[in-house]
Amino acid sequence: xxxxxxxxxxxxxxxxxxxxxxxxxxxxxxxxxxxxxxxxxxxxxxxxxxxxxxxxxxxxxxxxxxxxxxxxxxxxxxxxxxxxxxxxxxxxxxxxxxxxxxxxxxxxxxxxxxxxxxxxx
Numbered sequence: 001x002x003x004x005x006x007x008x009x010x011x012x013x014x015x016x017x018x019x020x021x022x023x024x025x026x027x028x029x030x031x032x033x034x035x036x037x038x039x040x041x042x043x044x045x046x047x048x049x050x051x052x053x054x055x056x057x058x059x060x061x062x063x064x065x066x067x068x069x070x071x072x073x074x075x076x077x078x079x080x081x082x083x084x085x086x087x088x089x090x091x092x093x094x095x096x097x098x099x100x101x102x103x104x105x106x107x108x109x110x111x112x113x114x115x116x117x118x119x120x121x
Contacts, residue, residue, distance in 0.1 A: 004089045006116045008109040011098040015039045020094025023085065025109055027051065030100035040098065042088070047081040049108050050074060061106045068111045075115050082119075089120065 007019065011030045015022070021041045024030075027048035030038070049057070049071050057067040075082055088095055101107035 003093070004120050005094040006113050006120070007094065007096040008113050009096050009098055010104065011038055011040075011100050018094065019096040021088055021092045022096050022098055023088065024098045025112055026098075026100050027054065028100075033100075038098070044081060044084060047075070047078065047085060047112065054108075057108075059101055059103060059106060061103070064106045067108075071108055071111050072115060075112070085116065086119065 005020070009019065011024060011026075011033060022039055024038070024040045024043040025047050027045045048054070049067075053067065053070055053074065057063050085095070097109045097112055099107050099109035101109070
């Protein structure tokens with residue numbers, strides 16, 4: 001496999017030429033953004049945390065460590081969704097994971113990015 005880059009970015013940020021393939025990794029469509037403005041190449045709802053885990057987490061920084069462990073467990077058992085995104089790495093060198101959460105240091109895209117980087121290593 002070629003050298004792949006996994007980036008993350010809020011879906012509300014300006015599109016950039018070096019984004020590569022833009023993949024929305026939220027289960028719900030982001031509020032207040034049109035599909036035209038978002039420039040999403042692929043929407044992988046099924047790779048996002050389950051609704052139950054997302055609601056439990058509620059973007060609480062105090063729950064982030066436990067959330068991360070639980071989300072990785074979900075990813076480990078979600079072979080189909082992880083396979084879809086890994087297939088993208090066979091086609092593209094750079095993938096940007098897009099998320100809507102407000103906190104850039106406490107969100108599922110960070111966990112997913114680290115998870116994918118380990119698989120690619």
